[in-house]
Amino acid sequence: MPAAACVELSLSETNLGRQIEGLLTGLYDVGLATSCEASSGLTAKPVWREPLALAVPARSPLLAYTHVPLPEARRYPMVLWDPAACAGIHLQVDRILHDVTDAPIVAERVASSALMMTLVAAGYGTGLAPTAQIVAYRPLGVLMRPLAGLSPQLITYLLRPKAEANDSLSRFAQRAIRVGSMQLGNLVGEASPDPA
Template sequence: MELWKSLAIAHKTLAARLAKEPCEMEVRHLRYFIAVAEELHFARAAQRLHIEQSPLSRVIKNLEHLLGVKLFDRTTRSTRLTLAGQVFLDEARHVLFSLQRAIASAKAAAKGYRVRLRIALSDDIDPVRLSALLAQCREEDSDVEVRLFEVPLTQQLVGLRYGLYDAGFSQALDEPDGIVSQIAWSDSLVVALPSRHPLLAHKHIPIEEMRRYPLIQCHPQNCEGSHRQIQHYLRTLGVEPIISEQVATFDLMMVFVAAGFGVGLANESHANACRHLDVVTRPLSGGRAVVTRLMRLDTEPSAPLRRFLDRVVSLDACTDSST
């Protein structure tokens, strides 16, 4: 309770400061601040923004000077948000989301679209199913623009709550408060192996055999949802894999597998989209699926969004009947 009281006081103080002394703030101030606030590490934030660390530090100092408040507590060992920084992070995200929404709306209006659906994509969504869905939307709802945003899962959830996105695809395990989801489709979990590997003697790979080899997996920051599903599956079996590499994309996973660094574990659509001549895939013994969900706010959907949701259901039914 004391923390919430402190946050409320900090919010009022910061709002009063901004109202009294309007500052010449730039969009980059907000982008840079959000990156540091989310990473809590200036070097990683600079790498994420593709800039040097020193100009990033200068921008943050300039922002603190403009606001007249301290946003971060920095030591040689750590970087933490102050109470004012926590309040400002929430508001900064909202401002950026609103700006992006305004830009997208203006562009859609200029192209002649009357309605727009903003769909977030996380966890490297199956391109084959997605293209089929978009083609159906274009044919049946030609006056509705479908805008896609590739974002991390955490950003998708924040964007759904702030109204930046109407819905989003991800492979999240849980439904956070205020968010509902429906199953969009599911993929078999497969093992990617070098073209000459002892495990190819099995048509279905026993998990007990696979665990003997180093595992190459997609980095949890890039594929958070699918990573959690796979880790949850392995934990339920009592399997602790030997991780040899964490890669940013499934294409790179296949490169490492082909080079013999280990075996890969991925859903079938990713493996098919990233085929490599020297990589063979086999299903896991016992079968296991990675589920993709369509998430949205727990409110009554608009008519265009309802039609979109219905198409996702029909797409999944068509996929099941064709397999």
């Protein structure tokens, strides 16, 4: 029986621009991003989706709704994703918010879900974020409300050079897709509104 091949795995975190540059120059073999705005030398394949919902402070009038209408949510200040630091999720959330004619009232722009949830808990505004992240901050007084008539999803993409992938990368991509589909099944139950 042949010995199993050893595959070295090294994880790093970087912004989208550096990730794309690293993929094109061979620094990285594969990347995960919430943006498919890849250059011509890369492919972007969706690997998993997470439900997005409204993070609402514990004393918000929006808690009167079990599903918040988007125009109503936009009447209140919002904590939004920073377009430079969080380009992928910013673009996806921005597309949702611009389906309504009124511009959102921006309370703050943030580069992390931890800061978003802290500001929401403190009452600075609401935020549109992955459901699992909102649920994790329930003990701090952040409650989750789905949007009425919408089921927005945050899509995470597997980015890699267009050149044919070796066996290890192909197996990694298949495993990421499998794990993503299992994770989506676990998140479906978390999309129900928190009790007020």
